[in-house]
């Protein structure tokens with residue numbers, strides 16, 4: 001990342017990103033793709049908005065919101081990512097962004113000063129930056145964000161589902177690099193992570209990073225996320241399923257709309273005549289299929305109003 005920042009300074013951010021190797025988790029086109037912020041169409045559009053982009057990473061969402069808001073505050077713990085985002089936004093000609101190098105779990109703002117807070121791919125990582133129960137750390141940050149928002153303000157969360165089909169099928173947990181850690185009871189996941197840190201090859205140990213002390217990157221199920229937001233004081237909480245993922249949301253389906261989910265599944269299952277026919281009946285079995293499918297979606301977006 002240090003080299004990318006150097007090249008970005010000299011030759012521009014898009015060239016800088018060319019140094020990402022094919023094995024890097026994030027690729028140039030992915031970082032450049034502004035479709036990643038399409039969840040904005042779920043939220044009120046306000047050119048006077050003051051937006052907080054928590055865990056702004058390489059600045060993709062920051063760039064989109066800088067173009068449609070009065071001010072964006074972009075916060076990240078990783079200095080090189082923040083510096084890259086700053087250079088990117090400067091090179092794109094934006095002067096309405098403040099970059100803040102800070103740990104979200106220790107960050108403070110004046111109550112009621114924000115119109116919108118974004119936590120896209122961030123909430124699950126927060127328990128790695130401090131000690132204490134992952135649930136408590138995530139809940140405390142949500143409650144604080146709620147205080148910083150004006151009564152008409154909104155929060156947006158993009159995050160993985162603990163019980164995603166990929167996890168149930170035994171694919172690697174993207175947060176630990178191990179299989180099963182998301183869905184196992186937390187105490188067992190702790191044991192798996194500690195054992196892996198002790199016995200597995202060096203490469204795997206490095207990938208696990210700070211996680212090796214125990215499993216801390218907690219994701220949750222759809223009802224648990226909704227409850228966490230409500231307990232933090234958010235109202236009108238709504239859940240959405242992004243297809244293919246919250247990072248590349250080509251289609252965004254409201255969980256509360258059965259017809260929308262049936263429409264999508266009917267289309268998606270067009271090659272499976274039995275499933276398609278069942279969905280089109282809109283009867284009890286169709287409802288059960290929709291329920292299971294939505295509860296095992298890969299990712300969710302959540303929005304909630306502060307007041």
Ligand SMILES: C[S@@+](CC[C@H](N)C(=O)[O-])C[C@H]1O[C@@H](n2cnc3c(N)ncnc32)[C@H](O)[C@@H]1O
Pocket residue numbers: 054055056057058059060061075076077078081102103104105119120121122125126129
């Ligand atoms: C998966 S990236 C998401 C980046 C961005 N939100 C996006 O959607 O493109 C998570 C980001 O959160 C940042 N992060 C993780 N823990 C943090 C903390 N405690 N305080 C501030 N930033 C943090 C990381 O440095 C990283 O840039």
